[in-house]
Amino acid sequence: MILGDVFQLWNCSWPAGLTMLGLGGGFAVVLLIASEKLKVEVDPKVEQIHEVLPNLDCGGCGFAGCGQYAEAVMTSPELIGRCAPGGPETSGRIASILNLQVSDSGPYHRPIVRCRAHIADKSFYAEYQGIPTCTAANALTNAQACKFGCLGFGDCTSACRFDALHIVDGLAIVDYEKCTGCTACSKSCPRNLIEMVPFRYENMMTVACSSKETGKTTRSMCKVGCIGCGLCAKQTDIFSVEDNLARLDYGRYEATEETEVAAQKCPTGVIVLRGPSAPEPREPRKKAEEKPVST
Amino acid sequence: MDTVTALLLAFISIVLINNLVFTKFLGICPYLGVSGRIDMAFGMGLAVTFVVTLSGTLTWLIDNLILMPMHLEVTRYVCFILVIAGAVQLVEMYVRKFFPSLYKSFGIFLPLITTNCAILGLCLFINLWEIDSLIDAVVRSFGAGIGFTMAICIMAGIRENLNLADVPACLKGAPITLITAGLLTLAFMGFAGMIR
Numbered sequence: 001m002i003l004g005d006v007f008q009l010w011n012c013s014w015p016a017g018l019t020m021l022g023l024g025g026g027f028a029v030v031l032l033i034a035s036e037k038l039k040v041e042v043d044p045k046v047e048q049i050h051e052v053l054p055n056l057d058c059g060g061c062g063f064a065g066c067g068q069y070a071e072a073v074m075t076s077p078e079l080i081g082r083c084a085p086g087g088p089e090t091s092g093r094i095a096s097i098l099n100l101q102v103s104d105s106g107p108y109h110r111p112i113v114r115c116r117a118h119i120a121d122k123s124f125y126a127e128y129q130g131i132p133t134c135t136a137a138n139a140l141t142n143a144q145a146c147k148f149g150c151l152g153f154g155d156c157t158s159a160c161r162f163d164a165l166h167i168v169d170g171l172a173i174v175d176y177e178k179c180t181g182c183t184a185c186s187k188s189c190p191r192n193l194i195e196m197v198p199f200r201y202e203n204m205m206t207v208a209c210s211s212k213e214t215g216k217t218t219r220s221m222c223k224v225g226c227i228g229c230g231l232c233a234k235q236t237d238i239f240s241v242e243d244n245l246a247r248l249d250y251g252r253y254e255a256t257e258e259t260e261v262a263a264q265k266c267p268t269g270v271i272v273l274r275g276p277s278a279p280e281p282r283e284p285r286k287k288a289e290e291k292p293v294s295t
Numbered sequence: 296m297d298t299v300t301a302l303l304l305a306f307i308s309i310v311l312i313n314n315l316v317f318t319k320f321l322g323i324c325p326y327l328g329v330s331g332r333i334d335m336a337f338g339m340g341l342a343v344t345f346v347v348t349l350s351g352t353l354t355w356l357i358d359n360l361i362l363m364p365m366h367l368e369v370t371r372y373v374c375f376i377l378v379i380a381g382a383v384q385l386v387e388m389y390v391r392k393f394f395p396s397l398y399k400s401f402g403i404f405l406p407l408i409t410t411n412c413a414i415l416g417l418c419l420f421i422n423l424w425e426i427d428s429l430i431d432a433v434v435r436s437f438g439a440g441i442g443f444t445m446a447i448c449i450m451a452g453i454r455e456n457l458n459l460a461d462v463p464a465c466l467k468g469a470p471i472t473l474i475t476a477g478l479l480t481l482a483f484m485g486f487a488g489m490i491r
Contacts (some may be wrong), residue, residue, distance in 0.1 A: 016370050019361060023374055027381040038388040040395075 045097055046074050052093040053083060058161055060084040060182035074098070084109070085162075085180035107198040109181050111165075111174055112274050114193050115150040116208035116281055119170035121223040122146060138190040145221035148210040150193055159188035176276040201255050203275030205248060205263060207232075212243040219268075224284050226270045235262035239271075246271070302434050308490045309438035315413045316446040317483040319420075322413030326447050327472055329404050336451035338397045339404065340444025342386050344437065347414045349382045350375070351436025354418040355429060375418045376409075383409045413443055449479060 049070040057065040061082035063072055073079045077098055081091045087108060095102045128143040130136055134155040137143035143151060152170035159165075164178035165185055172185075172194070186194040197204055207226055211218045215227030228244030236258045238249045248271075253259065263271040272281040315321045322343070329339040354375050362368055387405050391398045398405065408414070417439045426432045453475055462471050 015365055016367050019365065019367055020370060020373060020377075023357065023361075023377055027377060031381060031384055034385050034388055038392045040388075040391050 043074060046070050048097050049073055049094050052086075052090055052097070054085045054090065056085055056161065056182075058085060058180075058182040058184060060180075060184065084182045087180070107200040109183075109196040110176060110179055110199050110204075110275075111181070111183070111185050111194045112197045112204065112206045112208075113150060113172045113174060114195055114206065114208055114210045115148070115171065116224050116270060116272060117146070117149050117171060117222050118168070119152070122149065122170065123221050135190045146211060146213075146218075146225065148191060148193075148212065149222060149225075151191070155188045155190065156185035156194060159184045174274070176274075197250050199275065200250075200253070201275070203273040203278040204250065205253060205255075205259060205271060205273055206250075207239075207246045207248050207270055208272045208274070208281070209245065209268075209270040212245050214244050218244070224268050224270055224281075227268060229267060231265045231267065232262040232271060235259075235265060298430075302431065304490055305431060306434050306438040309435050310442040310445065311483070312486045312489055314442040314446060314483060315416060315439055316443055317480045318487070319413075319416060321416040322411050322443055323476075325404055325407065325411060326443075326450060327476065329401070330447050330450040330454055330472075333448060333451040333455055335397075335400050336447045337444065338394070339401065340440070340447050342390065342401075342405065343408060343411060343413070343443050344440025346379065346382045346386055346408055346411075347417055347440040347443070348433065348437045349385075350379045350414055351417055351421060351439070352429070352433050353378045353382070355421055355426070355432035355436075358422060371419075371422070372415075375415055379414050379418070380409050413439065446479075450476065453479070 047070075050067060053066040053070060055066050059065070061069045061079070061084070063069040069079070069083065073082075073094060077095075077100055080094050080098075080100070080102060081088075083090050083094075088102070091102050123145040125142050125145060128137055128140070130140065130143075132153050134151040134153045137151045137153055141147065150171050152167050152172070154165075154167045154172070156172050157165045157167055161182070161184065162178050162180055164175045164180070166173055166175065174185075181196070183196055186192075186196055191210070193210055195206075197206065209218075209222075209224070209226035211222065211225045213221070213225075215229060218225035218227050226244070226246050228241050228246065230241045230246070232239040232246050233241050238252045238259065239246050239262060240249070241247070263273075268284045269282050273279060309315075313319070316323065316326050325339055325343070330336045357374055357378065358371065362371060362374065383406065386408070387398075390401070390405065417436060421432050421435060424435075426435065454472065457471060457475065466474070
C-alpha cells in the first residue's frame with residue numbers, strides 16, 4: 001500500500017523534476033557562457049590590497065568601506081596611510097604591493113575628549129529625564145549647566161566599534177590601548193568635544209575643557225573648567241587663550257619642564273595628560289591656596 | 296492590419312491604462328527606492344525593461360511549449376522565478392562590464408530586480424489574460440517594462456524637484472514620497488477603462 005503510494009508519487013513527480021532539471025541546466029549553460037564573455041577584469045592588486053586591509057569597514061578613511069578604499073588606493077597611491085585601524089603596518093604592506101616606499105607618515109592620530117568633568121564636578125539645574133542620548137540632550141539647553149561639556153550619554157561609546165570608549169561617571173574616557181583612531185567618535189559627538197590629536201609622545205598634553213564662557217560663569221558651573229586666566233600662556237607660548245579658553249598648539253608641544261610647570265600652574269587643573277599611560281588628572285586647587293588670578 | 300492595431304492597443308493598455316505600478320501596485324520597492332535621481336531611475340527602468348521583456352517572452356514559451364502540454368502548471372512559479380533570476384544575472388554581468396558607474400550606484404537594487412514583483416506579476420498576468428500568441432506576449436512584456444520606466448522616471452523627476460521644495464518638517468522624506476506616489480496614481484486613474 002505504502003509502496004504503491006510511493007510509486008504513484010514517483011510517477012507524478014519525475015516529469016516535473018526532469019523539466020526543472022532541464023530548464024536549470026539550460027540556464028546554467030547560458031550563464032556560464034555569459035560569465036566567460038562578460039568577465040570583468042579585476043586588478044589582482046586591488047584584491048591583494050583588500051586582503052591586507054583590516055576589513056572592518058569603519059569608514060575612517062573617508063570611503064564607504066575597505067573595498068572602495070582598496071580601489072581608490074590602487075588608482076591614487078597618495079591615499080596610502082588613510083587606514084587608521086591598520087596603522088603604519090598596513091600602509092607598509094599596501095606600499096609593497098604597489099611597489100612603493102612609504103615615507104614617514106608622521107604621528108598617529110588619537111581622540112582626546114576635551115572635557116574632564118565627572119558628575120561630581122558638574123552642576124545641574126534639573127534632572128534630565130529625556131531620551132538618553134547626547135544628541136537628544138544637546139537639543140535642550142539645560143540638560144546640564146555647562147553648554148560645552150561632555151553630556152555622558154555615550155553617543156561616542158555606541159559609535160565606537162572597538163570598545164575603546166567608556167562613560168565613567170558621566171565623562172567619556174578613551175581606552176588608548178584599544179583605540180585605532182578611526183575618528184568615528186569625533187564625528188558622533190554632538191558637542192564636537194572629541195578632537196583627533198597627533199600623538200607625538202606616548203601621552204599628549206591637552207586643555208581638557210571646551211567652555212567659552214567667562215571665567216566666573218565657568219567656575220560657577222564646573223569645578224574643573226578652563227577659566228581663561230592665561231597663566232599657562234604666560235609660562236610658555238605654545239598655549240594661547242582665545243574666547244576665555246586656553247588652547248594648546250599640538251604641533252609645537254614638547255614634553256619639557258616648561259609645559260609641565262604650566263600644567264601645574266593651572267588653577268583648575270584642566271591641563272592634563274591623556275594617553276595609554278597618562279597619570280590621573282590632579283585635583284583642582286582649593287580656593288584658599290590659589291594664587292590671585294591676574295588678568 | 297487588424298493584428299497591428301490590436302498589438303498597438305495592447306501596448307498602450309499596458310503602458311498607460313493597466314500600468315503595473317499605478318494600477319496593480321507591483322514593483323513599488325524599486326519605484327520608491329531608486330527614484331532619488333533621474334539618471335539612476337532611467338537606468339533601473341531600462342534594466343527592468345530588459346529583464347521583463349526577456350523573462351516575459353521566455354516564460355510564455357516555457358509555459359506554452361513545455362509546461363502546459365505536460366500538465367505541469369504547478370511548477371509554473373518555480374520555473375518563472377528561475378527564468379527571472381537567470382535574466383537578472385545576465386543583466387548584472389552586462390551592466391558590470393559596460394556601465395561600472397551605474398553598477399556601483401545601483402548597489403543592492405540590481406540583484407533585487409529578481410524579487411521585483413512587477414516582473415513575476417507580469418509573467419503570471421500574461422497567463423491570466425490568456426495571451427495566445429508569442430508576439431502579443433512580447434509586446435505586452437516590453438510594454439510593462441516601458442510603463443515601469445515611465446512611472447519611475449516621472450517619480451524621480453518629481454522627487455528631484457521636491458528636494459528644492461519647502462516641505463513641512465513632519466512630511467520630509469518617506470511621507471511626502473508616498474503622498475506623491477498616491478497623487479501620481481490618482482492622475483493615472485483618469486485613463487482607467489479607456490481600453491479593456
